[in-house]
Amino acid sequence: MRPLRLSAVTAAATVAALTAVTGCTEKSSAKGGDGVIEVTATDTTCEVSKKEFPAGHVELAVENKGSKVTEVYLLFPDDRVVAERENIGPGTRQKVTAEVKAGDYRIACKPGMKGDGIRQDVTATGTGKAVEHDPRLDKAVAAYREYAQEQADATIPQAETFAKAIKDGDIEAAKKAYAPSRIGWERTEPVAESFGDIDPKVDVREDGLEDGQDPEKDWTGWHRLERSLWKDGKLTDHDSALADQLVKDLQDWRSRVGRAEITPTSMANGAKELLDEVATGKVTGEEERYSHTDLVDFKGNVEGAEKSYELLKPVAAENDPALAKELDKQFAALNTLLDQYREDKNGYDFVSYDKVGKDERKELSDAVNALAEPLSRLAAAVVK
Structure with missing residues (x-):
């Protein structure tokens, strides 16, 4: 049982509004491969290295630069959880590997593991075809x-x-x-x-x-x-x-x-x-x-x-x-x-x-x- 749940944010909110309201900003350049999203969490911000990435396997490379333990979520627009990583301590890094189809998603950081989270709208691009598995x-x-x-x-x-x-x-x-x-x-x-x-x-x-x-x-x-x-x-x-x-x-x-x-x-x-x-x-x-x-x-x-x-x-x-x-x-x-x-x-x-x-x-x-x-x-x- 999670101590607190993320509450819904309306699907109509624009990226600009999210940035203004939550303090969530986009980094100017991406690091790593196409499927790697650098996520930098602080006590007041949640920066992502890119807002668009290819559908398929994606890696969230998370760094907590804040003073509080944080959580990071990859969410569907209706708040269903695609992937998450809890208990990311100050000054530590975590990697989360997930599989996504083409479509809209949100990345959310929760400093102190409380509240609604600082959110960023992101998009997986491509045909939407399923990943080929073993x-x-x-x-x-x-x-x-x-x-x-x-x-x-x-x-x-x-x-x-x-x-x-x-x-x-x-x-x-x-x-x-x-x-x-x-x-x-x-x-x-x-x-x-x-x-x-x-x-x-x-x-x-x-x-x-x-x-x-x-x-x-x-x-x-x-x-x-x-x-x-x-x-x-x-x-x-x-x-x-x-x-x-x-x-x-x-x-x-x-x-x-x-x-x-x-x-x-x-x-x-x-x-x-x-x-x-x-x-x-x-x-x-x-x-x-x-x-x-x-x-x-x-x-x-x-x-x-x-x-x-x-x-x-x-x-x-x-x-x-x-x-x-x-x-x-x-x-x-x-x-x-x-x-x-x-x-x-x-x-x-x-x-x-x-x-x-x-x-x-x-x-x-x-x-x-x-x-x-x-x-x-x-x-x-x-x-x-």
Whole structure:
């Protein structure tokens, strides 16, 4: 779950208006090849080296010259996410490889990882023909789409069980059903988040609400119900209505999965995004601050990332054997570490995260970081 979502900007806004309003400016000359866009982020600007580039594989070469941690997004005009990279520290560089068809897009920088983002309109030029893939990559995309649909399908009955317990006023049954209802979502979160409007409805935390939103009126989804169950210790008619809305919103998500934009690079970038989710929400204990079921979410994120990698591995291992070897090693190490916190051998009952000490959290964080770095290079490996 992203702490804050990018809000929509009207499609009719001109480049000049964006520049005037947001401080987003264009560099005078481009660096690198035709498919490379240099993105320079500061605390107040988001400079891009070019506003037009050929459709196909594009690389965002991001440098954060600001004092705040930032995020960079490549977006469709309606705010669906093509690719993103979070947690870009001051003075650091990141590369994001994506696949785009001809059309209009936006690049957005989010200094401090808050607010609407500083945006720039850009255009991919060309015929709009699909990129020619290695047939193994097309097979990987098809398999991943099937996997994402399976996870969405499996989530609905789990969510319905959770909602029924809420409406029955059965707090203990609802607590038991809460974490299992989230596993399918956590495994495929980048696909769900790519739609833009579903994540804020079902998975936002209170501190992720937009300015002006009322937590008592506008906050919906799992974490609002989590607060009722674990912090408030009571369920109301409003909670029953929220439970019904959660199921409805998740059914909407399930109906859209088949139309999601999925490419080999989006799969690879999505795997990295899942590790970012772990680093920024699960390891810190912020995600499940009332239920302390963070390790269930943690495991779901890791499983989803590993699924993407395993499907892409035949090509990645051929193009970059050393990278594949490192990823195999780091996935195994992280899974072994997580298994130490299981309360059953094969299921999803994990130790309550408030029982995990500071040193153990540091160990988990180090293992996530050790995997995240090579995983950030997976997208480039599959398009070599």
